[in-house]
Amino acid sequence: MQFAKNDKSVVVIVGSGAGGGTLANELCQKGVAVVLLEAGDEQTTSSFLNDEWASFSQIAWLDKRTTSGSWQVAKDFPNLPAWICKTVGGTTTHWAGASLRIQEHEFRARSVYGVIEGANLADWPLTLSELAPYYSKAEFKLGVTRTHGIEGLPGNNNFKVMYAGAQKLGYKNCHTGRMAINSKPRAGRASCMQLGFCFQGCKSGAKWSTLYTEIPEAQSTGKLDLRTGCHALRIEHDKNGKATSVIYADSNGTVHEQRARAVCVAGNSIETPRLLLNSSSQMFPDGLANSSDQVGRNYMRHTTGSVYATFEKPVHMYRGTTMAGIITDESIHNTKRGFAGGYEMETIAIGLPFMAAFLKPGAWGADFSRAMDQYSHMAGMWIVGEDMPRETNRVTLHNSENDSNGMPIPNVHFDDHKNDTAMRNHAYKQGSALYDSVGAKDTYLVPPYPSTHNLGTCRMSVLPDEGVCNSFGRSHDVKNLFISDGSQFPTGAAENPTLTIVALAIRQAEYIREEISQLSL
DSSP states (O other), X not given: OOOOTTOTTOEEEEOOSHHHHHHHHHHHHTTOOEEEEXXXXXXXXXXXXXXXXXXXXXXXXXXXXXXXXXXHHHHHOTTOOBOOBOBTTGGGGTOOOXXXXXXXXXXXXXXXXXXXXXXXXXXXXSOHHHHHHHXXXXXXXXXXXXXXXXXXXXXXXHHHHHHHHHHHHTOSOEESOOBSBOSSOBTTBOOOOOOSOGGGOOTTSOBOOTTTTHHHHHHTTTOEEEEOSOEEEEEEEOTTSOEEEXXXXXXXXXXXXXXXSEEEEOSHHHHHHHHHHTTOOSSSTTOTTOTTSOTXXXXXXXXXXXXXXXXXXXXXXTSSOTTOOEEOGGGSOOGGGSSSSOEEEEEOOOOHHHHHHHSSTTOOSHHHHHHHHTGGGEEEEEEEEOOOOOTTXXXXXXXXXXXXXXXXXXXXXXXXXXXXXXXXXHHHHHHHHHHHTTTOSEEEEEOOOSBSSOBOSSOBOSSGGGOSBOTTSBBSSOTTEEEOSGGGOSSOOSSOSHHHHXXXXXXXXXXXXXXXXXXXX
């Protein structure tokens, strides 16, 4: 379906990933006309590449960005702060599939953790019980294993090493995870073939992605106009402060304007604030929807790091599902460990090209070569924990450098909070102990990769001066503008965020449809 650019009845959604792609389908199923703008190209399951470097060039967001702050990523990857995707389906083409609900106490971090110096903690303006029905709908939509009677995935060798170590350390909650990857054929998608290239796009379609689930379903309604290679530049508004259109550049650099009834921004927590900040005007001099000065602030990326260990016998960690293994025991809030909040330990495997880049960035020599020689004997885990939101951790517009469309590139500034550092060190210690308990020869503590869980920057709040949007993602300042991605998160929790993003999108779609029916939009 193609809608006219002067059609004021459409809802324009920027970004086709977990938030935008899901929202588009949910609205289309409810009879709402949607124009979906995606900056990247469209791939298929057959065009995905089971080759790390080639796939990285195919689907990753490689537009230049800059970094600042003391975080390790700024030193190791100064122009790649985030490992996300620029393609139809967004980062749902790249994600590992881990689908976890945020815990009750994590929705109330400010109340439960108390005042933490240097952190900008806030309670979510909704509760787990309010979101629970939408979590259930999201789990069914994604086909999350260990929910709705869906079997768990089998454990590969990497998981078996983790499980054995978990038993040695006395952990009680270790299994192959709640994964949005089919353990058996379901909903027209095949079962997992254990190919091991989950980060490169799933060639079997077993892993849920909006690319081949939500977006085709939306297109079948006749209500979706998907426009690829279209990069949003600005959101325009009228004299009353109501969003009226989105200005975007196509793949040839030609600039267009699409009129809109409402605008929903789901560009990930770097591109979403970038777009709002670039939409400044006389009425909104500091950026659209930014009367609170919170747009771009409170950037979170989860407290991460990896632990790899080599063993006497081969492990072949790369065979099988990348992240089908998790220990959740450390996700509790227990300050006796020296930090607030908690973390998960999840199996991970990266191929030789990325292992060479990430194991110890910039390293070379005999020790590095020995580690690479032992690749087939490695097991690995990824740490993902709740980092502290800080107003000074933020996305801003570069003051001198623009992209090919003349839009200022984003700068991502981040400094680890001391709570983050204490959590990471504890996780390194526990991960090392786990592998040591089952006979590890060498253990490698790997610094964080470029960020995959980008959160915050347009946080929810009850009061307009404390955030950007309400609990439905509706802007406090611009009543027909919505935030529809992980930018909404006031805090990050310990859990992988995609399931929550999808649940929020389902809930937001209901809200938008109701507002349209009441002529409030």
